[in-house]
Amino acid sequence: MPKFKIAWMPGDGVGNDVMEAAKIVLDKIDLDAKYIPADIGWEFWRREADPLPARTKEILRNTDCALFGAITSKPKEEAEAELIPELRGKGHIYSSPIVQLRQEFNLRTNLRPCKAYPGNPLNFKDGIDIVVFRENTEDLYSGVEFHPLPDELRECIKKHNPKMKKFDKHDGKDIAISLRINTRTGCRNIITAAFDYAKKTGRKSVTVVEKPNVIRETSGLMIRTAREVSRNYPGIELWETNIDAMCMWLIKNPHDYSVLVTSNMFGDIISDLCAQLVGGLGFASSGNIGDNYAVFEPTHGSAPKYAGQYKVNPMATLLTVVLMLEWLGEIDKSKSLEYAIAQVIKEGKVRTYDMGGSSTTLDIANAVALKI
Numbered sequence: 001m002p003k004f005k006i007a008w009m010p011g012d013g014v015g016n017d018v019m020e021a022a023k024i025v026l027d028k029i030d031l032d033a034k035y036i037p038a039d040i041g042w043e044f045w046r047r048e049a050d051p052l053p054a055r056t057k058e059i060l061r062n063t064d065c066a067l068f069g070a071i072t073s074k075p076k077e078e079a080e081a082e083l084i085p086e087l088r089g090k091g092h093i094y095s096s097p098i099v100q101l102r103q104e105f106n107l108r109t110n111l112r113p114c115k116a117y118p119g120n121p122l123n124f125k126d127g128i129d130i131v132v133f134r135e136n137t138e139d140l141y142s143g144v145e146f147h148p149l150p151d152e153l154r155e156c157i158k159k160h161n162p163k164m165k166k167f168d169k170h171d172g173k174d175i176a177i178s179l180r181i182n183t184r185t186g187c188r189n190i191i192t193a194a195f196d197y198a199k200k201t202g203r204k205s206v207t208v209v210e211k212p213n214v215i216r217e218t219s220g221l222m223i224r225t226a227r228e229v230s231r232n233y234p235g236i237e238l239w240e241t242n243i244d245a246m247c248m249w250l251i252k253n254p255h256d257y258s259v260l261v262t263s264n265m266f267g268d269i270i271s272d273l274c275a276q277l278v279g280g281l282g283f284a285s286s287g288n289i290g291d292n293y294a295v296f297e298p299t300h301g302s303a304p305k306y307a308g309q310y311k312v313n314p315m316a317t318l319l320t321v322v323l324m325l326e327w328l329g330e331i332d333k334s335k336s337l338e339y340a341i342a343q344v345i346k347e348g349k350v351r352t353y354d355m356g357g358s359s360t361t362l363d364i365a366n367a368v369a370l371k372i
């Protein structure tokens with residue numbers, strides 16, 4: 001019996017290319033694992049109207065964690081148009097399988113490290129080392145949305161909040177509402193995860209990024225909870241910044257920041273910004289982490305035009321494998337893989353096109369494997 005069972009989900013587009021790269025380093029590092037392929041993505045949406053089939057969830061329930069490549073997502077109408085003819089017009093609505101996974105498996109912490117590895121020509125500045133903690137199941141991603149707005153709901157909102165009156169002149173069919181739902185538990189969990197991480201890794205500050213001066217209730221709950229939780233961590237400072245200002249400060253003084261913690265939507269945005277500080281999405285790793293299960297994925301999309309060309313940078317995926325190994329408790333393997341990645345970046349002999357080179361996805365993986 002292998003020590004670990006890992007669900008293997010290449011997904012769409014370049015997901016296959018980068019997962020092949022991942023397999024090269026996992027084999028070299030000799031992880032005692034069985035990899036179990038699982039269906040996810042656009043192909044299953046088109047053919048089955050379900051990008052996350054029940055059989056895949058079953059596999060996840062019977063594995064230790066999952067590694068996931070990339071996913072194609074399209075807006076409602078475009079998605080419907082790509083279904084096979086028999087499935088069209090039956091009311092199927094596309095919903096991103098990664099968002100579904102996060103919710104169904106309660107993968108409440110999204111961990112997104114952004115480190116400027118020395119020698120990476122794409123670093124915005126050297127020495128940046130930021131870790132984003134993004135709440136992963138609530139907020140604007142809750143999926144509680146309305147269009148058209150039902151009259152009953154409109155009346156109910158009006159009863160509880162007079163500000164709704166100003167929309168009286170609009171017909172229900174001309175109003176769309178997406179609810180930002182944040183719970184105290186959700187806020188507490190993500191803030192605690194950020195502080196625990198800061199404590200474990202000897203970091204001196206945690207910056208909570210919100211907008212409580214305008215979004216008083218949801219962002220307010222996050223800030224108030226952060227103040228409360230921070231009292232349990234003497235020696236780690238809590239800084240509070242507004243999301244807009246944070247975008248500016250991250251460009252101006254990225255070295256000032258260490259651990260960032262924020263809600264789902266702001267975290268989605270700010271983590272792309274942070275990724276760009278350290279070389280772009282080709283270097284952005286992530287872990288969707290719950291209490292007993294985790295799904296690891298590079299942050300980038302499926303880049304359909306590059307699919308199967310082995311052109312894209314697999315570093316994001318290899319760094320994602322580093323996170324996975326660490327989460328599995330394989331600390332030595334995780335460290336030696338990260339070291340090998342750092343060496344390859346520093347030497348600069350093999351580089352994909354985004355780094356100004358012409359090496360392939362698998363060249364990079366093989367170069368990293370050689371350093372292990």
Ligand code: IPM
Pocket residue numbers: 071073096098099268299
């Ligand atoms: C991410 C992605 C996803 C998100 C998409 C693909 C649904 O942008 O992981 O950051 O919005 O969370």
Ligand code: MG
Pocket residue numbers: 268269272
């Ligand atoms: Mg994103």
